Amino acid sequence: MAKVLMKGNEAIAEAAIRAGCRHYFGYPITPQTEVAAYMAKRMPKIGGTFLQAESEISAINMVYGVSSAGLRVMTSSSSPGVSLKQEGISYLAGSDLPALIVNVQRGGPGLGGIQPSQSDYFQATKGGGHGDYHLTVLAPASVQEMADLTVKAFDLADKYRMPAMLLADGTMGQMMEPVELPEDCVHTVEKPWALTGTQGKREHNIINSLYLVPEQLEQKNLERYEKYKTVEQNEVICEEYMLDDADVCVVAFGIAARVSKNAITAARAKGIKAGLIRPVTLWPFPSEIIKKTADKVNGFISVELSMGQMIEDVKLAEECKKPVTLCSRVGGMIPTPEQVLKAIEDMEGGKI
Amino acid sequence: MAYTQILIAGFGGQGVLFAGKVLAYKGLEEDKQISWLPSYGPEMRGGTANCSVIISDTPVGSPIVSEPDILIAMNLPSLDKYENSVVSGGKVFIDSFLIDRKITRTDIEAHYVPATKIAREMGLPTLANMVLLGKVIDKTGAVSKEGLKEALAKTVSAKHPELLEANLKAIQAGMEYEE
Numbered sequence: 198m199a200k201v202l203m204k205g206n207e208a209i210a211e212a213a214i215r216a217g218c219r220h221y222f223g224y225p226i227t228p229q230t231e232v233a234a235y236m237a238k239r240m241p242k243i244g245g246t247f248l249q250a251e252s253e254i255s256a257i258n259m260v261y262g263v264s265s266a267g268l269r270v271m272t273s274s275s276s277p278g279v280s281l282k283q284e285g286i287s288y289l290a291g292s293d294l295p296a297l298i299v300n301v302q303r304g305g306p307g308l309g310g311i312q313p314s315q316s317d318y319f320q321a322t323k324g325g326g327h328g329d330y331h332l333t334v335l336a337p338a339s340v341q342e343m344a345d346l347t348v349k350a351f352d353l354a355d356k357y358r359m360p361a362m363l364l365a366d367g368t369m370g371q372m373m374e375p376v377e378l379p380e381d382c383v384h385t386v387e388k389p390w391a392l393t394g395t396q397g398k399r400e401h402n403i404i405n406s407l408y409l410v411p412e413q414l415e416q417k418n419l420e421r422y423e424k425y426k427t428v429e430q431n432e433v434i435c436e437e438y439m440l441d442d443a444d445v446c447v448v449a450f451g452i453a454a455r456v457s458k459n460a461i462t463a464a465r466a467k468g469i470k471a472g473l474i475r476p477v478t479l480w481p482f483p484s485e486i487i488k489k490t491a492d493k494v495n496g497f498i499s500v501e502l503s504m505g506q507m508i509e510d511v512k513l514a515e516e517c518k519k520p521v522t523l524c525s526r527v528g529g530m531i532p533t534p535e536q537v538l539k540a541i542e543d544m545e546g547g548k549i
Numbered sequence: 550m551a552y553t554q555i556l557i558a559g560f561g562g563q564g565v566l567f568a569g570k571v572l573a574y575k576g577l578e579e580d581k582q583i584s585w586l587p588s589y590g591p592e593m594r595g596g597t598a599n600c601s602v603i604i605s606d607t608p609v610g611s612p613i614v615s616e617p618d619i620l621i622a623m624n625l626p627s628l629d630k631y632e633n634s635v636v637s638g639g640k641v642f643i644d645s646f647l648i649d650r651k652i653t654r655t656d657i658e659a660h661y662v663p664a665t666k667i668a669r670e671m672g673l674p675t676l677a678n679m680v681l682l683g684k685v686i687d688k689t690g691a692v693s694k695e696g697l698k699e700a701l702a703k704t705v706s707a708k709h710p711e712l713l714e715a716n717l718k719a720i721q722a723g724m725e726y727e728e
Contacts, residue, residue, distance in 0.1 A: 202574060372586040
């Protein structure tokens with residue numbers, strides 16, 4: 198199939214439709230509004246539902262409803278809007294419901310700005326709402342991955358009965374790149390738990406997150422964490438770039454990984470052996486490969502559009518074997534390749 | 550291996566993003582690796598707008614163009630802001646009808662095209678962007694001159710086929726303008 202030029206936000210929407218999603222609920226916010234705009238245009242033509250809710254909170258609870266009925270469903274927003282959705286996301290997790298939540302991040306905290314950011318990493322990977330839970334969190338670094346990982350996120354959500362988050366940023370949402378749209382990606386999963394009507398033939402199903410008996414609630418949490426263990430064992434995705442002979446290892450995702458690749462190329466041209474680990478799944482985090490890499494490199498540089506959030510997971514993964522430094526810009530600013538190159542040179546030269 | 554970084558800057562409403570799209574679609578037609586990244590601040594008509602386009606034989610790293618090989622400046626604030634960021638040996642294309650100064654650097658090549666004037670005289674006052682783009686294509690080879698119509702057809706709205714010919718005429722005028 199021929200490649201087309203698309204904005205990242207549009208690629209998410211089209212891929213979701215191709216993955217069988219026929220229900221979208223959202224509320225506009227820069228820089229992700231094109232997802233909603235695309236859905237508004239397309240859904241009515243294919244018998245789907247596009248609904249602009251009165252708020253982000255309504256939208257996420259509509260997602261809860263459709264997911265309970267066993268159908269593929271999604272919502273999308275940007276940072277402040279995703280904060281509003283956290284209660285609903287916790288309820289989805291507590292009711293073991295699959296769904297896709299897209300966060301095209303912008304600078305924060307508060308209303309922040311509208312330029313790209315990665316400062317919702319903690320919120321996305323450590324829970325975000327109340328209670329013990331995880332989302333699978335996927336971090337695209339190209340428009341192609343905006344499409345491919347949308348499909349992947351739906352599949353993981355259905356497979357494990359847990360919500361998935363696509364954690365992008367303003368750059369990924371707004372940029373256009375050639376993309377080959379996925380085909381044949383409606384992977385139907387049996388959902389015997391769904392509220393589809395008993396027709397008098399079976400016991401009725403209950404979707405619920407309320408357990409007033411502590412023994413029962415504890416049991417639910419334990420079972421959920423057994424499931425998370427399986428996800429951690431089976432679903433880690435990461436890209437390794439020029440890592441084999443690397444002395445300095447950059448860890449970066451999304452737009453920060455794109456910038457880092459330029460810096461690594463520049464470093465190699467200067468004779469510095471730099472490489473990259475790019476987590477594609479932020480949860481589960483590629484801890485194992487980072488741990489192994491710690492034995493071979495002089496140190497790690499976490500490149501992020503935040504004050505240093507992923508760096509904590511890098512440090513946990515490498516178990517204090519080697520130094521880890523932070524290279525970052527915040528507030529909607531993006532590190533330049535030169536800034537990352539300087540961080541690589543500092544680490545190579547022992548200036549850390 | 551070609552890795553061409555292009556920055557197009559001007560006022561909102563001058564067609565800065567559209568000009569970038571034409572380059573991007575043309576590059577795609579030529580099987581190149583492409584990225585197109587707009588500034589998406591709270592800009593509107595009359596505000597500032599810019600657009601990063603990378604056309605490459607190898608995968609595109611960062612889509613942000615901070616040191617362009619080619620700068621297209623459609624107003625004075627853009628030239629003031631970005632002239633010094635152009636790489637040594639790079640090329641600058643200037644709408645000399647709207648910008649009444651020359652470049653100050655001596656290590657880059659400047660092309661002065663009164664694009665807004667040419668477009669107005671052709672009765673296509675909104676297509677100064679295409680006039681300037683014509684000169685860019687003529688002088689840089691960032692994309693080939695062949696198959697421009699096909700690339701434009703993908704960029705211009707299908708609802709307005711008459712705009713296709715108008716855009717082509719404006720590009721042609723830019724290519725043929727003698728400095």
